[in-house]
Amino acid sequence: MRPNILPLTLALALAIPTVASAADQPPPRIIVVGEGQSTLAPDMALLSLSVMREAATAREALTANNDAMAAVISAMKSAGIEERDLQTAGVQIAPRYDYTPKQDGTQEAKLVAYQVTNTLSVRVRDIAKTGEILDKAVGLGVNQGGGISFTNDDPSKVMTEARKKAVADAVAKAKTLTEAAGVKLGRILEISEMPNFQQPRPMMQEYAAKAGADAVPIQAGENAYSVQVNVTFELN
Template sequence: MIRAALPLAFAGALSLAAALPAVAQQQPAPRILVTGEGEASLKPDLAMVSLSVMREAESARQAMDANNEAMAAVIAAMKEAGIADRDLQTAGIQIHPRYESRSYDDGRQTSEIVAYQVTNTLSVRVREIDRVGEVLDRAVTLGVNQGGGIAFGNDDPSAAITEARKAAVADALAKARTLAEAAGVALGPVVEINEQNSGPSPMPFKARAEAMGAAPVEAGENTYTVQVNMSFAIGGE
């Protein structure tokens, strides 16, 4: 029984081995691959402002106390200006020693701690763009001496992203039709589609800060970009 089974098993292995090259030689169906891009712009409706207070003293404790006092005044002023608690967030507190190099008559050189620096960074979300300059001016008056970075955004950019998606797909369809026509083939159905999108990039748009004495601020426009990669069959039904 065992001897009789061996030729059958060997014959089955040969049949499987003969079938493998046929599978390996199968080629994917021809397709048209294109990339489409679309974008849509929105005027910003909020701004993220980064404000930092740095204080220096002989000890870390003294530097921290001075920094706490200054930052507390800045936070109180932001709230008085109508900034909600949810729009105020501490972004980081750093404590660093400051060193100075000293040289001696015998040629020795040392590096000694001469002071400590404490930096507290506050992120402020400003929901009225025209008040950004006023917020910056008030913060500097109260002791902010570092930072000042501004990022303009949109509370709900979904409508702009949807428009960018539609434009990207239309762009990809137009490219695919042109390629199919040029190649003399029929454009089949969509086989695969995937999307990549990027956040807003600033574009020129006039804006002004209306408060007297406030820093001039240009809000710009936020442009949302979507890229789609689409695969079409050739000569589909």
């Protein structure tokens, strides 16, 4: 029986490595980062209000704290804050000790009281009432916290503007770079938005929340929403 013999042309084709043609090579490209920013006056205030009560026992401290926080929540609702905008952020019960130095250099711990802290998160949709609400809360027993920030309920439109500016910024940078390098800028191959870069940042502007003469003065300013994009261009 004759052995199987590959045709000469096929054997040579298998023996010679394939050389990639120029058409198989990826086109030269440039990647540019563009940034866009748009500002918007806030329409919502976020408050963090804490009530701390102290007593000889944890039960007594919790009862006193419950009464004080119930009064604060009732006042928030009377001021027009809806149920959906009130949320308990945490309840903490902790002992408090006094430490007395001893002759041997150590300290003796003595239980003095128990502290109970209840924190309430409040969304104020009428910014003009923010100072009034803070003042009322303190009068009803809020003695810790006081954290405040300003945000927007729906920043989608201003985010769209920021995205457009970011892409335009990338295009402008790419044109500058390619002109300086003496090459021609081609079509866009890919666009991607960088995550975790969209949080609003406060901008100092003249925007005051008008309230009563005795209310806490509040400056809401403006929020700046920023977007970064990576844009890949083909080079011709």
